Amino acid sequence: xxxxxxxxxxxxxxxxxxxxxxxxxxxxxxxxxxxxxxxxxxxxxxxxxxxxxxxxxxxxxxxxxxxxxxxxxxxxxxxxxxxxxxxxxxxxxxxxxxxxxxxxxxxxxxxxxxxxxxxxxxxxxxxxxxxxxxxxxxxxxxxxxxxxxxxxxxxxxxxxxxxxxxxx
Numbered sequence: 001x002x003x004x005x006x007x008x009x010x011x012x013x014x015x016x017x018x019x020x021x022x023x024x025x026x027x028x029x030x031x032x033x034x035x036x037x038x039x040x041x042x043x044x045x046x047x048x049x050x051x052x053x054x055x056x057x058x059x060x061x062x063x064x065x066x067x068x069x070x071x072x073x074x075x076x077x078x079x080x081x082x083x084x085x086x087x088x089x090x091x092x093x094x095x096x097x098x099x100x101x102x103x104x105x106x107x108x109x110x111x112x113x114x115x116x117x118x119x120x121x122x123x124x125x126x127x128x129x130x131x132x133x134x135x136x137x138x139x140x141x142x143x144x145x146x147x148x149x150x151x152x153x154x155x156x157x158x159x160x161x162x163x164x165x166x167x168x
Contacts, residue, residue: 022068071096126165133165134158 007017042048071092093114097107136142137149137158152159 126162129165130158130161133161137161 007014009017009020011017042052091111093111094107097110101107101110133142134149137145142148148160148164149158150160151157
């Protein structure tokens, strides 16, 4: 699984294509920044915040490695029918799950789980980034800081920042 190269992108640059594939695994390592941002709300943050960041990076490294191995193992087939299905699919997970499981319901369930994980990861990234942007706005480091740094009275959330991040 580590020594075969299969490219269906029609891009001749192997380095670029491999980096595109590695980008999927970056979802596994997003979140360590949230550990640092939440550190100010823990007991004894000078000690526990660095521990949380280091532990989140370690766990992210393990989950990223597992993700890459699972994907590479499942994509290891060389039968022409599978490779054609993979090349013609907009979703790389569908052919992978279809190859491994006979039940269409299970394949749909697994694909929906992947979509759910991507959505939750996006929400996590947005909420973590909003804390950073809010701090930058309160220090007037960004254009229109006065407008974006407003906290909604009812929810106590920087809603303008959240909406701006969501649409950017």
